[in-house]
Amino acid sequence: MSFLQLKGVEKLFGEVRAIKGIDLTIEKGEFIVFVGPSGCGKSTLLRMIAGLTDIDGGSLHLDGRDITRLASSKRDLAMVFQSYALYPHMSVFDNMSFALRLANVDKAVIKQKVGHAAEILNLTNYLQRTPKELSGGQRQRVAIGRAIVRAPKVFLFDEPLSNLDAALRGQTRVEIAKLHRDLGATTIYVTHDQVEAMTLADRVVVLRDGAIEQIGSPLALYDKPANQFVAQFIGTPQMNVVDTARLPALRDVVGAANAPDGFIGVRPENVMVRPAGSGKLVGRVELVESLGADTLIYSQVGSDGNGVQIVSRQAERTSLTPGDAVGLDIAPSSFHLFDRQGHTVAATAH
């Protein structure tokens, strides 16, 4: 039996079904990321697992025990909040030891456990400070430390990095990944940032409008998206998705013999920019973004006014400027087909 099991979990806000019957099983030690756009219900779902929001339908089992109606305090889960939610009147040591003190753990044991967690998180010199006297990154580490000290059954992270600046976010992300590798703790992590999802997760759960769009390993989502939403949500820049009605020529270019009436998707790295006159598609450069390691070239393809924008990504730098005429090629067998409803359609090559 799986470690954490959600069966038909529902949440109603008045008449609105905010969470629509989620089925999900999580194995011990897995790192699961819930990802999706704002308002997709990912945080609500996490709070329902935490017990902070009531479950209106379905059931939740942890380690063979039904915890659907169990109070948060008895679930043995630890949560790291977006706002850190440290106790402002307590020192770092007291923040980290709060749960153990409530559980009447022996003082010497508390000291040893907090000391160990502080060492892992580089907080040893800050144990006597209050949260006010710490930087954002340090507060975040205290919040993580508070969770580690308890050795809970599951770690829950609610967008823990979104209050940090970009540099610190990257660094903390690496630390969280390392921490998970060392502790092997079952983790559920909520984010709207697909880069975090791709880099941290064993499996990613993509949510939209309170329902699961797809569950899979990061690369499985990238290579075999179940639908257009997942295809465009995962990957930066977004996958090019072109309506076949607007650019019929694309069917022949990608070599999709059975392309249905619908959409064709191509990832930017599979679009090659060629000198004008060569390439199977004719386009005109609209914008060039030079990121250093990568260069993104946005081209308008098709007749003016009714054209479609296609972005390509290449490692080489370019001297192209907006307005230049270019040709475009698509790497063979690199396309995705979607029907009018956005579902992925299996493709057969020529």
Next chain:
Amino acid sequence: MAMKHLALIVRTFFAWALTLLIVFPLIWLVLTAFKTEQQAISVPPQLFFTPTLASFAEVNLRSDYLLFAKNSVITSFVSTLLGLAIAAPAAYSMAFFRSAATRDILMWMLSTKMMPAVGALVPIYVMAQTAGMLDTLPALIIVFTLSNLPIMVWMLYSGFKDIPSDILEAARMDGASIWGEFRHVIRPLAMGTLASTGLLCLVMSWNEAFWALNLSSAKAGTLATLIASYSSPEGLFWAKLSAASLMAIAPIVVVGWFSQKQLVQGLTFGAVK
């Protein structure tokens, strides 16, 4: 520079004048308490006289000051503690588990304070009489508690609201029960609010006269009823009335003096930090 100096003098003068005007009755009360009855009603009023403790002695002789004082202490302290015990959970649920009705309930509670107390006098009197509780301490404690509750809930609610709810959620995740949340998180973070609410209600219960006069007399009467008993149909005995009043207000004035900061914070609903 000279203008600025002058403005300061004028401002200071008016501030003192206004203060004097406000505390004048209190000063006069203190002076009168130490006069004889003749001195108290003499025209023109005497500002300089040989103070006497005769009125205090007379008051102590005629009525049992200590009994009334004891009643005042019991009713105000018990009603304050009881009020906090009821208001704190109510404010907790309204501050952290808001529903569509929360605002209406709060407004309704406050609106009950707009009603003149005399409107509820007859039903409450009859209830107390039927229950055999006239002139008993429990009757006063219950009525004081109920009449203070709306203010207490409001004050605690506005204080609790400033605590981010995810801190409480964090405590819940850490294994804290509701009581644990209150003890380890809310109480330390809202200590100022809890203290000022308690103090204000202590003062209000101590000063409460309307219900004390109507529901109690010799046995359960508070100091407010003691003062009132010196205004009799045969005429006012100013010196004795003043002596009794001074003895009645002295304890609460001392308490108020030492807790000015909390009281101001409480009265302004936490607006002054």
